[in-house]
Amino acid sequence: MSNIPPTPSGLRGAVDLSSLVDRAQRPAQQQTPGAGPTGAAVPGTEGGAALTVPSLVIDVTDASFQDVLELSTVVPVIVDIWAEWCGPCKQLSPVLEQLTAEYDGRLVLAKVDADTNPQLVQAFQAQSIPTVAAVIGGRPLGLFVGALPEAQVRDVFEQVLQAAEQNGVTGRVAVDGAAAPDETAEQGEPEPEPLPPHHQAAYDAIEQGDYATAIQEYRTAIAQDPHDQMAVAGLAQVSLLDRLAGRTADEIRAAAGNGPDDVAAQLAVADLDISGGHVEDAFGRLLDLVPTVFGEDREALRVRLVEYFELIGAEDPRVVAARRRLANALY
Structure with a gap:
């Protein structure tokens, strides 16, 4: 796309x-x-x-x-x-x-x-x-x-x-x-169950295209309840949208092609793969890089992969396999 x-x-x-x-x-x-x-x-x-x-x-x-x-x-x-x-x-x-x-x-x-x-x-x-x-x-x-x-x-x-x-x-x-x-008209439509306040604020911000505010609202929700999986997944989703905003697929792929060892460029094209539903491509791209880098670059790859795991769902077999491979590469 x-x-x-x-x-x-x-x-x-x-x-x-x-x-x-x-x-x-x-x-x-x-x-x-x-x-x-x-x-x-x-x-x-x-x-x-x-x-x-x-x-x-x-x-x-x-x-x-x-x-x-x-x-x-x-x-x-x-x-x-x-x-x-x-x-x-x-x-x-x-x-x-x-x-x-x-x-x-x-x-x-x-x-x-x-x-x-x-x-x-x-x-x-x-x-x-x-x-x-x-x-x-x-x-x-x-x-x-x-x-x-x-x-x-x-x-x-x-x-x-x-x-x-x-x-x-x-x-x-x-x-x-x-x-x-x-x-x-007499019966009326059943009222939908309201979202928690910070979830609603995040959703409203996404509607306005204000991803930064949505990210902050989800982070606040997670700080209040670290087990709020809906907020964790929402944060992963809106963070992905925020990173991709204002960039075209062509320029992202061109940068990745010109810099196969450029961690930032590979992270960006992995985002593109995830947004298009190419989950295994995104996982494979980043997992291949993990053993080749150290320090901040390796941590950036780990954090992004964990974010993808939250986005796709812990029970997805592709996540299970990728999580195992990441653990083997790190430890």
């Missing part, structure tokens, strides 16, 4: 979902607008809302993903690959759910638990989480990795809808059994 941090202009190409499809899908360009996967028209999807779904936010599994492929011929489906232990996921998921509700049936959000759905994790090439993708007309499209501010996520949604329109996917769905407008 050319932009840093990942933005809609860095939409990645299609990935292979063939292992999850039970039958061949017709190419999107051969389908008619509002057509289902077999080419049958879906009633009311051209400007109407006759197609109903249980919810605009659905949980899907390896076994049920066929339903997502079929639904994606009516509306684009956003895929959120997350895990319960993932701090950035807990920041991003409410944003995705809120925006999905705002688009009022023009798209659907499918949530995939990375811990229990290995086929989907592999199919979407989710090297770190959260990973967000889309499925349009049965075809997947990678979107971004990591927790982005609401404004950037909204921009991604807009581009997904534009891509869907170009592929003839312009339907709309309604929630089955949704309350009438006056009944909904």
